[in-house]
Amino acid sequence: MERMDRHSNFGCDRADVVALAGPAMSGVRVCEVVKTLDTGGAEVLLVERLLAARRRIVNSAVDYTVICLRASTGELIERLRAAGVTVIDLSSCPRALVYARLVATVRRMAPHVLNVHSPAPAIALRPFVRLTRRRPVLVSTVHGVRWPKTMYLDRLTRGLDDRTVAVSPTVARSRAVIGSRRVLTRVHGVDVGEQRRWAARAADVRREFDVPETAFLCVTVANFRPEKNHRMLLQAAAEVIRTRPDAVFLLAGDGPLRDETAREVKRRRLGGQVRVLGPVPGARRLVAAADLLVLSSHHEGLPVVVMEALAAGVPVVSTRVGGLPDLITSGRNGILTDPGSPGALAGAVIQAMDPRTHRELRAGAAQSDPDSLDMATTAEWFEELYEDLVRA
Template identity: 80%
Template structure:
């Protein structure tokens, strides 16, 4: 269907899981389709960094950033902006803007097809209103089987599951340059590098990670943990590293541009989250052949099988996480887990996701017109 106008709405365009999935898919769609049969516009309400916006605009994708709009007026501006664009399809990736848009657009005379993509199984306060209005969507897409089974999609009429994936070839390229990246971050070649790429927010539970890192360092003093990300708890975690005197084994990097290269250069990806959707960083690790040690939350068990491509532990236990990291560091175990991670790369390949969404958009537009 040529000339299809699609508007993708996301609350923020910071470097986080949902945002990265959206950006990577749209870049893949643009690279795949030379004739540009689909015209994409991305609207974000806030953006604290221009990294993702610049990547989209460099690929010729229109981005409307409403960050300059006063907070009390931002949702009214969002509605008028979407109406002005008059898309054939509206795909909303965050509950709050979906709540504002669904009732006003579902009953419009020339309404768009309404799609929501659900990236997390968590249940914030906005989810109650989200649940009340979700039945107005024409399609709901869950990013993992775990999300599709969760209460985050209660009220949806048509739920589809699509594991988005990442650019596997790009991760292979970064993995081939691992020694260069490690030198950039001053990691000695004989050091065992554990990377944690996760924004500094309560659900990521960095405090537990620091407790586990202290125990790991006692057993394996050749270990270094590099923590990359942004967020409201960045300063607090940095201060705690200093107070715990972990500086020799834990380094807080803050925001790292194109942090997937750090993932590809690591020996192990470590996550300590309370909850997740389907973390992009886990897919990036598997694509590069990097094993994962993580808490058993969200969609992580859909990708990580303990003893095959990583090790899962129960959330909330720093001792269990530390034991899992030490176990994964054993030479024979690490070789087996790395081989398993490489064998899992096909499962996280984004190659078909862009095409899948464009076929979904065409199908839902036809069903609305009918």
């Protein structure tokens, strides 16, 4: 198959350029663009949806290619490629040239549908797409409600989209979708069956991570970034441990504040009961083995880890941010607290650890509607959307 020539590489290594020319692909060609392929919520939702499409949809007429601008870990790329999804990783491109390289790659692919999952790539691609003679259908999937500087340009160009998909009702009501021509809401979900299988093996997973049988296991899966507010989480954990010495906190994830968080654990002398695990491949199994999922974020969209917890029947204690209220009802399947209050978060964890309350919350989590959490139905929904838009 033909590869792009050196003049179109914009400074990228040829090894990172996937063959795009050659025989036409059958069916609907879909290009999914995401800024990073790290283990964050938006990235995991995209990967899990494409994997579900490969597993569950028979005689699919859709061919997928994923383009990412960088990837700090190869875990998600490897999973996609193992499932037969083409991945184009532009990590080797100089930052100053990466968006030009992105536009050139999409132009050469000539997809029928372009779905962009991050504001910055969307800003670069929308004007180009509108000026293309055989332009693809343009879709943007909005994963969060934050308002970074790029959102102003995002708002100015969002009217060029054919459809905007919000991952939760809260996102659909937020200013993150202002300027959209038509907003559709789709809660993405997770692999419910897999989570339930991991829940059945909880004892094995707890032994893997050296969690005592008598411990009450609180798990946090979140990248170590300012918006996740691990500092407040440690303040709350210290207060919980003073009241309930049987509590154990495992913190999984990666990011720029990981080492700082580990130092803070050491400074507070919490090392025996609070552990910073770093990145954990397949962290969903750790979520399924927990007694409680705990999040302390300032900002969220609709966290994948919350859906993983509910699918496994694990209750959630979290700050009331983003799309959390769309999934968590305090007193039924978890407890929500005001953001920024370590005392409130600690109090909610202690309340959820009460045996009677914990039984009630676990029962509520286990009763969560599996269809609303199942990624397989979302994969089918997107395929139908893509095919309908192309036909139209």
